[in-house]
Amino acid sequence: xxxxxxxxxxxxxxxxxxxxxxxxxxxxxxxxxxxxxxxxxxxxxxxxxxxxxxxxxxxxxxxxxxxxxxxxxxxxxxxxxxxxxxxxxxxxxxxxxxxxxxxxxxxxxxxxxxxxxxxxxxxxxxxxxxxxxxxxxxxxxxxxxxxxxxxxxxxxxxxxxxxxxxxxxxxxxxxxxxxxxxxxxxxxxxxxxxxxxxxxxxxxxxxxxxxxxxxxxxxxxxxxxxxxxxxxxxxxxxxxxxxxxxxxxxxxxxxxxxxxxxxxxxxxxxxxxxxxxxxxxxxxxxxxxxxxxxxxxxxxxxxxxxxxxxxxxxxxxxxxxxxxxxxxxxxxxxxxxxxxxxxxxxxxxxxxxxxxxxxxxxxxxxxxxxxxxxxxxxxxxxxxxxx
Amino acid sequence: xxxxxxxxxxxxxxxxxxxxxxxxxxxxxxxxxxxxxxxxxxxxxxxxxxxxxxxxxxxxxxxxxxxxxxxxxxxxxxxxxxxxxxxxxxxxxxxxxxxxxxxxxxxxxxxxxxxxxxxxxxxxxxxxxxxxxxxxxxxxxxxxxxxxxxxxxxxxxxxxxxxxxxxxxxxxxxxxxxxxxxxxxxxxxxxxxxxxxxxxxxxxxxxxxxxxxxxxxxxxxxxxx
Numbered sequence: 001x002x003x004x005x006x007x008x009x010x011x012x013x014x015x016x017x018x019x020x021x022x023x024x025x026x027x028x029x030x031x032x033x034x035x036x037x038x039x040x041x042x043x044x045x046x047x048x049x050x051x052x053x054x055x056x057x058x059x060x061x062x063x064x065x066x067x068x069x070x071x072x073x074x075x076x077x078x079x080x081x082x083x084x085x086x087x088x089x090x091x092x093x094x095x096x097x098x099x100x101x102x103x104x105x106x107x108x109x110x111x112x113x114x115x116x117x118x119x120x121x122x123x124x125x126x127x128x129x130x131x132x133x134x135x136x137x138x139x140x141x142x143x144x145x146x147x148x149x150x151x152x153x154x155x156x157x158x159x160x161x162x163x164x165x166x167x168x169x170x171x172x173x174x175x176x177x178x179x180x181x182x183x184x185x186x187x188x189x190x191x192x193x194x195x196x197x198x199x200x201x202x203x204x205x206x207x208x209x210x211x212x213x214x215x216x217x218x219x220x221x222x223x224x225x226x227x228x229x230x231x232x233x234x235x236x237x238x239x240x241x242x243x244x245x246x247x248x249x250x251x252x253x254x255x256x257x258x259x260x261x262x263x264x265x266x267x268x269x270x271x272x273x274x275x276x277x278x279x280x281x282x283x284x285x286x287x288x289x290x291x292x293x294x295x296x297x298x299x300x301x302x303x304x305x306x307x308x309x310x311x312x313x314x315x316x317x318x319x320x321x322x323x324x325x326x327x328x329x330x331x332x333x334x335x336x337x338x339x340x341x342x343x344x345x346x347x348x349x350x351x352x353x354x355x356x357x358x359x360x361x362x363x364x365x366x367x368x369x370x371x372x373x374x375x376x377x378x379x380x381x382x383x384x385x386x387x
Numbered sequence: 388x389x390x391x392x393x394x395x396x397x398x399x400x401x402x403x404x405x406x407x408x409x410x411x412x413x414x415x416x417x418x419x420x421x422x423x424x425x426x427x428x429x430x431x432x433x434x435x436x437x438x439x440x441x442x443x444x445x446x447x448x449x450x451x452x453x454x455x456x457x458x459x460x461x462x463x464x465x466x467x468x469x470x471x472x473x474x475x476x477x478x479x480x481x482x483x484x485x486x487x488x489x490x491x492x493x494x495x496x497x498x499x500x501x502x503x504x505x506x507x508x509x510x511x512x513x514x515x516x517x518x519x520x521x522x523x524x525x526x527x528x529x530x531x532x533x534x535x536x537x538x539x540x541x542x543x544x545x546x547x548x549x550x551x552x553x554x555x556x557x558x559x560x561x562x563x564x565x566x567x568x569x570x571x572x573x574x575x576x577x578x579x580x581x582x583x584x585x586x587x588x589x590x591x592x593x594x595x596x597x598x599x600x601x602x603x604x605x606x607x608x609x610x611x612x
Contacts, residue, residue, distance in 0.1 A: 002499065009487040293483040296444050297497045297544075298472020300465055379444040383479075 003303070007310040010283070021279045022319040025362070028272035029323025029355045030330060035265040036351040037331050039258055044344040046247040048179045051217040053115060055246035056210040056227055059237035062249075065206030066236050068193075074210055077226045079219040084111035085207035087192055091156040091165060102142060102340035103184045104156060106192040106208075113173070115213045118180045125150070125171025133191050135170035139182035141339050143172050154185070161192060162199045181343035212240070269358045277366035280312045284370035291374050292382025301375035305367075308374060312367035313360065320359025324352060391584050392418035392441060392552060397450030399436055399607075410436045412607045414450070418552075418600075423578040423585045425598035432604040434588045435556055441586060442475045442554045443467050455551050472500045476545030476583075480557035482537040484529040484544075490516065491525040494543045501548065515543040519573060535566025542573060546583065553577065555587035559594050571597040 011018050056074065058064035065087070075083045087106040094100045109130045113121055121129070121137060129135050138148050148154065154167045167187050175182050189207065196203045214223050224240040231238045241249075251258070284291075291304045327347055335345025394416040401408040410433045418424050426434045439445040440452055443459045452460050454474060462470055484493045491512055498508045516522050519539040529537050538558060545553055555574065559567035575597050577583040587598060595601050603610045 005492075006485075006488070013487050289483065290485055293479070293485070294496070295468065296442070296471065296475075296477050298468050298475075298500050300468045302465075380439055383444075383483075 003306065003310070007307060007314055010287075010307070010311050011314055014283070017279060017282075018315060021276055022315050022322070024275050025272050025316055025319025025359065026323035026326060028268050029320050029359060030326045031268050032265045032358065033324060033327035033347060033351055033355050034330060034334065035261050035268075036354065037327075037334075037345060037347050038342070039261050039265075040348045040351060041335075041342045041345045042254065042258055043248075043251045044179065044181075044342075046244055046251060048118075048181070048344070049242070049244035049247050050118070051220070051242065051244070052214055053243040054212040054214060054220060054224055054227075054240050055243050056212060056238050056240040057208070057246070059228075059239040062209070064236070065203055065208055066210065066238065068205045068207055070210065070231065070236075070238070071207075073230050074212060074227055077223055077230070079214050079216065079223045079226075080212055081215045082111060082114050082213040084108050084115045084211040084213075085189065085209065086112070086211065087189060087203070087206075087208040088160070089156075089158070089187070089192065090160050091158045093154065093156050098338065098341055100340070102139075103181075105184060105186055106189040107186045109186075109188050112186060112211075115211050118176050119173045120176060121171050121173045129170040129186075129188075132168060132170060133188055133194070134166060134168055136167035136185050136187040137171045137173050138169055138185050139343075140172055140174045141182040141343070142185065145339060148172075158199070160200070161196055161203065163195065165195075178346070179344055183340045183343040209246075211243075269362065273362045273365055276312065276316060276362055277369065279315070280308065280366050281370045283311065284308050284374050288374065288377060288382050288385040291377065292379045292385070295379045295382070304374050305371040308371040309364065309367040313363035316359045316363030316366070320356050320362075323359075324355050327351075327355070389420050390417045391420035391422075391455055392416070392586070393451075393453040394437070394441065395451045395453065397437075397440060397447045397452060399433070399440065399445070400448045410607050411440075411447075414607075414609055416602065416609060418584065418586060420584055421578070421582045422600055423575070423598045424587070424600045424602065425595035426586065426588045426602055426604060427590060427592070427595050428604035429590065433607040434604045437604065438554055438556055438586065438588050441552070442477055443471050444477075472497060473548065474551040476548065476550035476553045478538070478541050478545050478553070478555040478558045480560040482529070482534070482541045482561075484537055484540055486529050489526050489528055490521060490532065490540045490543075493529070493540055494547050497544060497548045511547055512543075515547045516540075518546075519543045533566065534562050535569055538562060538566070538570050539573065542570070542577075546577060546581075551584065553583045553585045555585065555589075557588055557590070559589065559591060567591075567594065 058066055071083055071085065074080060085108055089104040089106050091104055113119055113126065129137050136154065142148060148169050150169055150171065152169045154169065156165045156167065158165050167185065193204060212223065214220060220242055227240045228238050294304065331345060331347050335342055394414055397411055397414045399411040401410055414437060426437065428434045436445065440447050447460050451458050457470065459467060459470060494512045494516060495508055498511060503511065513522065516525055519542055521536060521539055521543065524532060524536060532540065559570050562570060571594055574585055574587065578585050589595050
């Protein structure tokens with residue numbers, strides 16, 4: 001026998017109470033992990049951004065388009081190696097539920113996959129995409145979700161650009177690594193531009209934003225400044241920033257939601273701390289007399305603290321590990337259900353570390369008060385306790 | 388025989404809020420090595436308090452307690468805990484075994500504070516459980532044992548470290564007559580056969596007859612035999 005065995009036997013003394021507390025911790029860690037994964041996945045685009053890409057948008061707001069004519073002037077800026085462009089299309093596929101939401105973007109077929117090197121498309125499919133005006137390239141995850149095949153027609157009802165739109169699947173792109181967003185539909189900007197003459201004339205010959213590839217990431221500030229300087233006196237002034245900053249501005253739009261989620265995740269940890277503390281306090285109170293007996297035998301206050309903290313940590317750590325193990329399949333299921341909303345839904349290493357750290361912290365903090373009280377208790381007072 | 392336990396002018400006063408409650412007043416007592424002393428007295432006479440002071444689980448308000456040459460009233464808490472683990476074997480009235488541990492594990496508990504190997508601990512525990520006649524109940528939990536058997540386990544736990552003094556606080560107080568006799572016989576055997584110095588508190592005159600010396604406490608003072 002050793003002290004660890006005594007801790008284990010004490011844990012089993014009230015099996016139901018210990019198991020329920022452990023289960024509570026596991027659920028709390030699971031909830032924490034899920035919420036944290038939502039938070040980290042929300043800003044996945046920021047993490048996945050390339051340092052060699054800049055985004056030029058309208059200086060007032062992203063919703064205002066920029067003239068297509070800017071393209072050649074941007075291409076002439078020293079340091080720029082390639083320029084592409086895109087328009088947010090939106091529209092409705094099937095219905096307006098979150099489940100059927102995925103980004104639909106009008107792009108330049110000639111350059112889009114040159115600047116987004118993290119996506120790969122078979123050469124033949126890319127060639128077909130470039131040839132056919134109303135064709136599109138869809139992400140691998142969309143294929144997995146909707147079963148799209150080459151040649152299929154995807155019907156989308158336009159809103160920003162009214163009307164019924166048909167896109168013929170010409171190819172499927174895939175990410176080179178797991179952080180790539182494989183939930184987008186790219187179609188030809190020319191197709192959009194052509195039809196916008198009838199349905200949205202304000203958007204004709206305009207693009208939503210430019211994607212600028214630069215040769216040296218250290219030149220990003222200089223190139224940004226140079227691009228914006230060109231259009232400083234034009235009607236549509238520009239704002240050029242790194243792709244990361246551009247993505248960050250989207251995330252910050254939902255900053256309140258993210259902050260709330262983060263807050264809730266910490267509140268959950270706080271609640272479970274109270275639950276565990278209550279369990280440990282009850283256990284320690286019931287064993288006051290036993291601790292006094294142990295002290296009589298020669299065990300020190302340090303040993304008593306070790307027994308109480310050990311049991312608390314045992315419960316919190318097992319609960320934490322179980323909760324973390326459950327987090328993976330739950331996040332996988334959640335990610336699959338909302339794959340188009342969260343293109344990448346992975347439990348981050350930081351989330352795992354935080355979850356386990358909180359489990360340890362909760363175990364330690366919950367034991368402080370009962371351990372302190374038991375350590376301070378005199379043997380005589382402890383032996384007087386009944387029960 | 389040399390004096391093993393010396394209680395010198397000990398006074399103990401408890402404080403409850405603003406109240407001062409004197410429990411022991413200027414007590415002096417000497418117990419020779421190898422003796423079996425019974426402390427008798429009515430409830431509230433201070434006998435358990437005196438026992439607690441001798442066993443180092445409480446400290447006197449004034450005076451000194453010297454056991455085997457060590458003045459334990461001068462030791463701090465951790466030193467006192469270490470001293471207890473080596474010098475005191477304590478038998479409680481209500482056995483105070485840990486319910487989650489088997490008889491073997493309960494007896495092994497004090498040995499966890501020693502440097503003995505697992506094998507040595509096992510040998511020692513088996514030996515003392517055999518001495519108290521429970522070598523066939525080693526894997527039983529306290530709730531699977533009778534009161535008398537539990538007290539025998541408690542005695543085994545108290546002597547397993549071969550302490551200087553064996554302290555008993557009403558060790559037969561919770562037992563029926565037959566079980567009490569068995570415990571007293573065991574204590575007498577430990578005293579005579581194994582030369583253990585025993586100090587036992589009891590209010591039972593019959594139990595006190597097992598001791599070779601009987602002292603009476605009344606209202607915090609030792610009275611003549």
